[in-house]
Structure formats: C-alpha cells, structure tokens
Amino acid sequence: TGKIATAYIALGSNIGNREDNLNKAIEMLKQNDEVEVNKISSYLNTAPVGYTDQPDFLNAVVEVKTTLSPHKLLMVCSDIEKKLKRERIIHWGPRTIDLDILLYEDLVLNHEDLVIPHPRMHEREFVLKPLKEIAPKAFHPVLKKTIEDISL
Numbered sequence: 001t002g003k004i005a006t007a008y009i010a011l012g013s014n015i016g017n018r019e020d021n022l023n024k025a026i027e028m029l030k031q032n033d034e035v036e037v038n039k040i041s042s043y044l045n046t047a048p049v050g051y052t053d054q055p056d057f058l059n060a061v062v063e064v065k066t067t068l069s070p071h072k073l074l075m076v077c078s079d080i081e082k083k084l085k086r087e088r089i090i091h092w093g094p095r096t097i098d099l100d101i102l103l104y105e106d107l108v109l110n111h112e113d114l115v116i117p118h119p120r121m122h123e124r125e126f127v128l129k130p131l132k133e134i135a136p137k138a139f140h141p142v143l144k145k146t147i148e149d150i151s152l
C-alpha cells in the first residue's frame with residue numbers, strides 16, 4: 001500500500017451511447033481497489049478538435065486518489081479502453097472511450113508510453129473546462145500555474 005496520490009483523468013467518447021460509455025468507464029475505475037474516484041465533472045458535449053471529420057465528443061474529467069504508480073494507472077486506463085471495445089482504427093479517429101492521464105501529483109514524466117502532464121491538456125478546452133470545474137486550484141508542474149490561471 002503505497003502513498004496516496006491525486007491524479008486527474010480526462011475521458012472522452014464519440015461513438016455509441018456516449019454517456020453510457022463514460023458512466024461505464026468511471027464505474028470500472030471505481031471497481032479497482034487501488035483507485036478511489038473523488039470528483040466527477042459535468043459531461044460536456046464538445047466539437048471534435050484535431051481530426052474534425054468525426055462526431056461530437058462527450059468529455060469529462062475525474063479526480064482520483066490512488067496508490068498505483070503512473071504506469072500502473074495507465075494500464076488500468078488502457079484495460080478500460082479495451083474492455084469498452086475501443087477500436088483504434090484511425091489513430092485520431094472516433095472511439096468508444098478514451099482515458100488520458102492529465103496530472104499525477106506534481107510529477108513531470110517523459111516516457112515513450114506516458115507523458116505527464118498530458119502534453120496537449122493546456123491547449124484543449126474540452127479538458128480545461130471540466131478540469132477547472134472540479135479542480136481550479138490544481139497545479140500544472142510544467143506551466144507553473146494553477147488550472148484556473150491557464151488561459152486558452
């Protein structure tokens with residue numbers, strides 16, 4: 001039983017029953033004994049950015065308390081994506097569910113399979129808006145700003 005860490009995870013879905021997909025993903029996080037879901041943002045309907053030729057997304061951010069390492073938490077997230085049948089057909093294309101680790105304590109990590117803070121989180125309104133809703137005072141350890149002080 002390691003130290004309890006606070007982490008923020010972005011969720012997104014733009015295929016099937018989007019709300020159901022988000023609910024199921026959050027339920028699966030809750031089912032993990034080493035993860036406690038502490039806060040859940042509103043679900044926001046958002047226009048696709050990047051690859052725009054795809055349906056609107058439903059996005060949310062959750063705050064979790066976990067004893068898992070960043071890499072173990074990543075494994076939990078990818079397992080949930082697999083279980084909810086995320087077909088990675090087009091890399092940037094539509095998906096049943098996407099879970100991205102945004103922040104993990106004040107950790108800065110640059111591994112090939114895991115970059116924390118998420119490198120594009122400060123450029124994405126679909127992440128910043130729900131994150132601001134649940135954790136305006138969370139600190140971005142690279143930008144050295146609180147979330148509420150990051151402007152798009």
Ligand SMILES: Nc1nc2nc(S)n(CCO)c2c(=O)[nH]1
Nearest residue numbers: 012046047048049050057092126
């Ligand atoms: N609005 C919106 N646009 C997106 N483009 C990509 S890729 N994604 C997947 C997240 O990386 C999204 C998303 O979740 N929401």
